[in-house]
Amino acid sequence: MGFENETAEREKVFVPYQVNEKLMSKAAPHALFMHCLPATRGQEVTDAVIDSENSVVFDQAENRMHVQKAIFVFIDWR
Numbered sequence: 001m002g003f004e005n006e007t008a009e010r011e012k013v014f015v016p017y018q019v020n021e022k023l024m025s026k027a028a029p030h031a032l033f034m035h036c037l038p039a040t041r042g043q044e045v046t047d048a049v050i051d052s053e054n055s056v057v058f059d060q061a062e063n064r065m066h067v068q069k070a071i072f073v074f075i076d077w078r
Helices: 004-017 057-074
Strands: none
């Protein structure tokens, strides 16, 4: 965020770091894909990986939500 003018250059640089099917095939069959979201589909991760059975991104996001709610209760947020 804040570097939108560098988008085209950054897309070229980060292509080798994309989490895709080829990369996941090198991991153990039980390996999980985790991401704190929001994920940029098609750039940092492919749809096939983020939507796969090995993806736990939505469970991870839900867990984070519950932790954040607990923090609000702890600090007596009003």
